Amino acid sequence: MTHRRLRSLLFLAAMASVSLIHVGPATANGTSAYTFNQGYPTAETSAKAYDDADLQRAITAYRFWYPTVSVEGIFNGNRSIGIKDNEAMGAAAAGPRQVGFTLNSDTPYGSATIDVSKGPMVVELPPGAYIGLVNDHNQGWVLDMGLPGPDAGKGGKHLVIGPDYKGAVPEGYLVGHTPTYKNLLAVRALPVGGDQPKALAALQAVKIYPLADAADPKPAKVVNTTEMAIDSTSLKWEDNIQFWQKLSEIIEQEPVIEKYLPMYGLLAELGIEKGKAFEPDARMAAILEKAAREGRDQLHVSAFDSTRSDRFAWPDRKWEWVGLVPGSVQFETPTGGIDLEARDRWFAQAIVTSPAMFRRTPGAGSLYWLAARDGTGAYLDGGKTYKLTIPQPVPGKLFWSVTAYDAQTRSEVQTDQDKAALRSLFELKDVKGSDPVDLYFGPRAPEGQEGRWIKTVPGRGWFAYIRIYGPEGPAFDGSWKPADFEEVR
Structure with a gap:
């Protein structure tokens, strides 16, 4: 047993043996939540303490494992339309009909579930304007590809290697190691010059196949899911x-990840444990239902009402950074910890992680800013x-956009307009020069502004x-x- 694993097990044992709630003798002014008699808890106190401890554990577990269940939603979406793991990739010029956390209509997307349980998988990209990544089942970063990756847009063969693989790693591949069997491939083709059909067709050139078939590959088919x-x-x-x-099913399917041992301990206290059936009794089911509601709501507060001063992009604006830990791989802080608030905030409204997504340097792949409030501080209604006035020119070498999302679904607003974005390559391609451009958002378009308006829902x-x-x-x-x-009144 390694020293690191021993320390993890000791920490887990400590977590399991120490109550999450400090209790002591009842005070004269009645401020204690619990009642003790001669130092011993009453039956009511014990029942309440166990319920409170389980709820606290469950909310903590919910927030930690939320990205894991969230990415399972992506896998499930593909499977629901017949896109099987390792056998196909969906490709779409996405719009409001594709419900996904802050998906956008700027570029066509390709997504596939890559299963490495039977051996490494190859993702082959041709040269071109692609941006891609692979994340594991917990939305942990595995590798970048395309323009932000090691192939730098020149194309290459990327190899995703799972936790059980013991064979040699062949030369000529750009390698990523994943701790899970199921992984998400997400790749975008940039619509250079505003040619969306060409970009969508470029996704057809992405090849996915097992390493074992590299001598005579039969790539996964690419299915156009735009409509x-x-x-x-x-x-x-x-x-x-x-x-x-869903989380219990995932825990059963995937290998145990050593660095998550304390979090598996939390789940075991709640009845979710690898190799055991998840069968909560009525008491635990009620606690877990409550924890799911409260955990979800706490994530929404992190997303839309953070108190972090470092969230603001500019001191005199309400615009905020979506990612709060610039340049991180997995929300690491300079002192070696994990910024849990930044992690909660991101996964409450978005999907996938990559260090390329959080860079704040010129020439980075892209920058994201969030506005949930108007200039007075009121939430957008x-x-x-x-x-919204956008100064020109916007400082981007490629293109820019503004996209509207529903606060409850964190997906593009759905209306009979069937549009949620205003994009420099499409709706705003006529914007030239240095004069600011005004964009409009609301249930009805201001007269003469129909082409620069996104419909919202009262x-x-x-x-x-x-x-x-x-x-x-x-x-x-x-x-x-x-x-x-x-x-606008």
């Missing part, structure tokens, strides 16, 4: 007992009309992302910044 209504989220599971049922809150692809210096030094949303 399909797909739910690639965990929305239907996230606030009820199904969250825990789907029943009101807003104007009674539903919404938020926006600004994305800049290939950002340049003014995006970072404060010499360029968008206005806040301004209500």
